Amino acid sequence: MKIPVSGYTYHSNDSAPVHFHPLYVNSWDGRLISLHVHSFRGATSYNAGHNHRFIGITEPALNTSQHTHRYFAFTSFNDGHRHMIRGVTGPAIPLSEGGHYHKFEGVTNIEGITPH
Structure with a gap:
């Protein structure tokens, strides 16, 4: 018996000695599985x-x-190059009306004919 699943994989460009791409399933046999993410x-x-x-x-x-x-x-590809951004958010900060937000820190790379 085959059960349909769907989801996504995430590429983190880290420098770990063992490289892998986690696979997150968000639908199992037509039923949505709730994942906690932020766009x-x-x-x-x-x-x-x-x-x-x-x-x-x-x-x-x-x-x-x-x-x-x-x-x-x-980032978008502009002027012949793009930049990578990556990092980790801080812990969840509650909002008075419910929900939460995160502060974040991360890194990017220098690219372009005029490096920036």
Whole structure:
């Protein structure tokens, strides 16, 4: 018996000695499985005559009050290059009306004809 599943894989460009891509299942036999993720998007500052846009979804996290998410994305391809962004969010910060948000820190890379 075959049961249909669907989901996504996440590429974290880390330097671990064993490289793998986690696979997250979000549908099992036609039933949705709730994953705790956050979508993100934005634009970089204007540097070297252009800016970049980015969009992504964090890795899933346990839906607990104190949790963090890893994130990874590439910016749009502008002026012949793109930039990678990755990092980890801080712990969840509750909102008075319910829900929560995260602060984040991370890294990017230098690219372009005029490195920036």
